[in-house]
């Protein structure tokens with residue numbers, strides 16, 4: 273496979289005084305351009321640590337990450353991150369929150385009118401153009417996540433990194449956002465690496481699911497291809513045997529092969 277993102281033999285050890293914790297060992301993963309890959313694994317196994325290494329927020333102890341042939345060693349606009357708890361600036365409007373990122377990334381290459389249009393285009397993609405003048409305190413959690421996604425997309429990153437983006441939302445809002453993300457992925461062909469705890473979400477959205485072993489010293493246990501044609505519709509999939517089979521494989525991995533142990537909590 274031609275890897276656009278290449279995670280090569282990543283190891284991560286945290287040292288505090290004489291205490292050393294081995295969190296990740298020998299993590300190897302290649303992601304193709306346009307692929308949607310999810311990472312699933314029990315709490316504490318090191319999923320966020322891995323995503324933060326890819327984002328350049330922390331440096332791995334061993335191994336390296338390459339994106340489009342470039343070594344990742346610091347944060348950059350080519351890797352936009354969407355966190356579980358939106359990170360919008362409360363004093364700016366919805367528009368302002370996206371505009372600030374657009375000005376930063378495209379300040380030299382697009383003029384003010386183009387930047388305005390680009391902000392509005394990305395707000396429209398997540399169905400938030402109507403709320404452009406509202407402040408984060410005036411909109412729901414789901415809407416805030418939509419704005420966070422618009423801001424990330426507006427940076428035109430090479431890869432979109434999402435750390436449990438829908439984790440704090442109720443089931444219905446979550447379903448709407450998943451549908452939006454699928455629409456956007458179909459329209460733009462983004463490369464996405466997403467952490468989730470939700471097996472149905474992973475199967476619905478992903479081309480492949482990366483299943484991590486329990487920590488400490490976690491690594492990739494199995495990678496599952498999801499053989500479901502796109503576009504995917506959640507209602508139709510409910511009766512699809514291929515959907516059920518993928519789901520069972522992830523559940524087996526998590527609850528039989530990698531049973532949650534208190535040591536991993």
Ligand SMILES: Nc1ncnc2c1ncn2[C@@H]1O[C@H](COP(=O)(O)OP(=O)(O)OP(=O)(O)O)[C@@H](O)[C@H]1O
Pocket residue numbers: 286287293295313314315316317318319320321322487
């Ligand atoms: N800066 C740090 N210093 C020391 N240990 C850390 C640090 N960051 C993370 N860890 C440890 O690394 C392990 C993995 O944490 P991480 O947050 O990556 O797991 P996770 O799989 O994302 O968990 P969850 O699903 O609960 O969010 C945990 O044991 C955590 O305590």
